[in-house]
Amino acid sequence: MIYWQIFKTFFKIGLFNFGGGYPMISFIQNEVVFKHAWLSNAEFTDIVAVSQMTPGPVGINMATYTGYAASGDVWGSVAATAAVCLPSFVIMILITRYFLTHRQNASLQAAFTGLRPAIIGLIAAAALVLCDGENFVDWKSAAIFAVSFFLLFRLKLGPVKLILLAGAAGWLLY
Numbered sequence: 001m002i003y004w005q006i007f008k009t010f011f012k013i014g015l016f017n018f019g020g021g022y023p024m025i026s027f028i029q030n031e032v033v034f035k036h037a038w039l040s041n042a043e044f045t046d047i048v049a050v051s052q053m054t055p056g057p058v059g060i061n062m063a064t065y066t067g068y069a070a071s072g073d074v075w076g077s078v079a080a081t082a083a084v085c086l087p088s089f090v091i092m093i094l095i096t097r098y099f100l101t102h103r104q105n106a107s108l109q110a111a112f113t114g115l116r117p118a119i120i121g122l123i124a125a126a127a128l129v130l131c132d133g134e135n136f137v138d139w140k141s142a143a144i145f146a147v148s149f150f151l152l153f154r155l156k157l158g159p160v161k162l163i164l165l166a167g168a169a170g171w172l173l174y
Contacts, residue, residue, distance in 0.1 A: 002071050003079045009036065010063050010083035018115060021051075021058030023122030024084075026129045028062055038070035053163055060084060140173040 009031050017024045025048060032038045039047070047069065051061035060081060067080025102108055144166050151157040151165070 003075055005036070006067050006070055006076050007079040007083040010067070010080040011086060013063075014084040015087035017059070018119060018122070020119075021060070021062065022126050023119060024059040024062065025126035026122070028059075028066060029129055032066050032070065036070070039066065043069065140170075144169050144173070 013024060013027045013031060017027055029041075029044055033041055033044050044066075047062055047065045051058050051065060054061045063080040063084040064077045067076035067078070068074065070076050071079075099108070147169070148162050148166050152159075152162060157165075
């Protein structure tokens with residue numbers, strides 16, 4: 001029964017999410033932490049961190065890890081991952097023909113223009129959700145972020161080296 005609940009939950013998340021994995025964070029948290037209580041807020045925050053460092057889309061990684069944590073086995077991961085991907089897959093197949101023939105339509109262009117600020121708002125909401133009282137960013141995290149930002153944009157250091165350096169800094173500071 002848990003697999004069906006996981007599938008329904010992540011299908012709904014995949015169906016009603018726009019903008020990729022980061023806007024999906026608050027939807028997933030609401031469902032798995034608050035509504036179903038499959039995870040604690042601390043466990044959810046850990047899953048977000050691991051999902052960001054793991055190769056692949058953040059939303060799919062989160063679904064995979066959350067499905068495993070909720071069910072305790074790989075079949076929960078399979079159910080969550082398939083469910084979160086299925087709506088996008090079906091919708092993209094259905095609208096591809098329409099979009100290819102009508103991509104110059106002004107109304108369609110206006111709709112995409114209107115979605116951009118909403119997606120930015122959902123990403124900002126995801127950041128605020130993770131900044132609750134127990135997990136608020138401290139000076140050590142801010143310092144690691146500032147140094148990583150400098151190394152990325154000024155010295156053009158690659159993301160793998162940044163992740164390793166940030167991990168080592170976190171290990172030393174914490």
